[in-house]
Amino acid sequence: DAKTTQPTSMDCAEGRAANLPCNHSTISGNEYVYWYRQIHSQGPQYIIHGLKNNETNEMASLIITEDRKSSTLILPHATLRDTAVYYCIVRVLEYGNKLVFGAGTILRVKS
Amino acid sequence: DTEVTQTPKHLVMGMTNKKSLKCEQHMGHRAMYWYKQKAKKPPELMFVYSYEKLSINESVPSRFSPECPNSSLLNLHLHALQPEDSALYLCASSHDRGQGAFFGQGTRLTVV
Numbered sequence: 001d002a003k004t005t006q007p008t009s010m011d012c013a014e015g016r017a018a019n020l021p022c023n024h025s026t027i028s029g030n031e032y033v034y035w036y037r038q039i040h041s042q043g044p045q046y047i048i049h050g051l052k053n054n055e056t057n058e059m060a061s062l063i064i065t066e067d068r069k070s071s072t073l074i075l076p077h078a079t080l081r082d083t084a085v086y087y088c089i090v091r092v093l094e095y096g097n098k099l100v101f102g103a104g105t106i107l108r109v110k111s
Numbered sequence: 112d113t114e115v116t117q118t119p120k121h122l123v124m125g126m127t128n129k130k131s132l133k134c135e136q137h138m139g140h141r142a143m144y145w146y147k148q149k150a151k152k153p154p155e156l157m158f159v160y161s162y163e164k165l166s167i168n169e170s171v172p173s174r175f176s177p178e179c180p181n182s183s184l185l186n187l188h189l190h191a192l193q194p195e196d197s198a199l200y201l202c203a204s205s206h207d208r209g210q211g212a213f214f215g216q217g218t219r220l221t222v223v
Contacts, residue, residue, distance in 0.1 A: 034211060043115075043201050044154065046211025087153065096142050096161025099203070099212055101153035 004088045009106040012082075018075040020105055022088030025069040032093050033064060035073045036101075037084040044087065044101075047073065078109045117202050117215035125223055126192060132218045134185040134202030143185045144212065145177060146201040154201055160185060192222045 005023040012018040024033065034049040048055055048062045050071075055062045061074040075082055087104040091097055115136045124130045134143065141162050146154035159167035160179045174196075176188040185202055199219055205212035 036211065038154075043203075043214030043216050044212075046213065049211055085153075096159050096166035098156055098159065098167060099144060099205070100156055104153055 004090060004102050006086075006088055006102065006105045008103070009108065011108050011110060012075075012078045014080060014109055014111045015077055018073075018078040018082065018107055018109065020073040020075075020086050020088075020107060021070065022073070023070045024088070024090045027068050027090050028092070030092050031090045033062065033068075033071050034089045034091065034099075035060070035062065036087045036089065037082075037107075038087070038104075039081075039084040047086075078107075080109050080111060083107060083109045115202055115204055115213050115215035117200075117218050119218060120216070121219045121221075123221045123223060124189065124192065126194070128192075129188070129190045131189065132187040132200055132202075132220075134187075134204075134215055135183055136204040136213065137183055138204065138206070138213065139182075140204035140206050140213070141182060142205045142212075143179060144203040144205075145185070145187055146203065147196075148199040148201060148217070158187075189220075192220075194222050197221045 032049050032051050035047040036044040038044040048057055048060050050062045064071045085104040085106050087101050118133045143160045145157040147157055148154045156169050157171045158177045163179045174191050178186040199217040201217045203212040203214045
């Protein structure tokens with residue numbers, strides 16, 4: 001699976017959009033981009049995933065560059081409850097395949 | 112039901128004890144995972160089961176023994192653990208046809 005690079009930490013004001021970048025320059029054509037987050041002392045939570053088109057759900061939007069070498073997770077109106085570690089993962093969509101976490105980005109939403 | 116349930120939530124065991132962690136899901140997912148997470152570190156993959164068969168073992172020591180008795184259950188049997196094995200153990204399941212994985216809340220294990 002391709003490796004990802006994320007900033008160690010980011011701050012965001014409550015109510016503003018949080019934009020979390022992820023670099024995955026060695027991504028293969030059949031690898032998807034997944035985002036998870038982990039709030040302190042809880043299990044990770046799936047947020048969104050995509051292959052090459054931009055995606056949106058009730059939690060967030062995922063913007064993938066045309067060359068697929070990077071992506072951005074957007075939380076449109078961050079709240080204090082969005083403070084968490086956010087993980088960007090790339091993996092092949094294959095049953096029983098690895099789901100490997102990198103270091104992630106600590107997002108702190110401040111009032 | 113979109114939950115992955117792990118029991119117990121907390122476990123303290125001695126180095127000579129044998130204990131088991133249990134994970135259950137009723138979402139029809141056929142891929143299940145065990146992770147180990149130390150404080151301030153990302154989850155570290157241990158095992159992957161696909162259709163009740165072990166598909167990936169990330170070179171985990173034999174004192175950790177996984178078992179998948181049926182499509183809804185995943186166990187992790189523990190024997191002769193070391194204090195450095197103290198961690199949060201997370202279970203996850205996925206459909207793996209486009210959806211993300213669902214994680215349990217974990218078992219906080221302390222080896223004394």
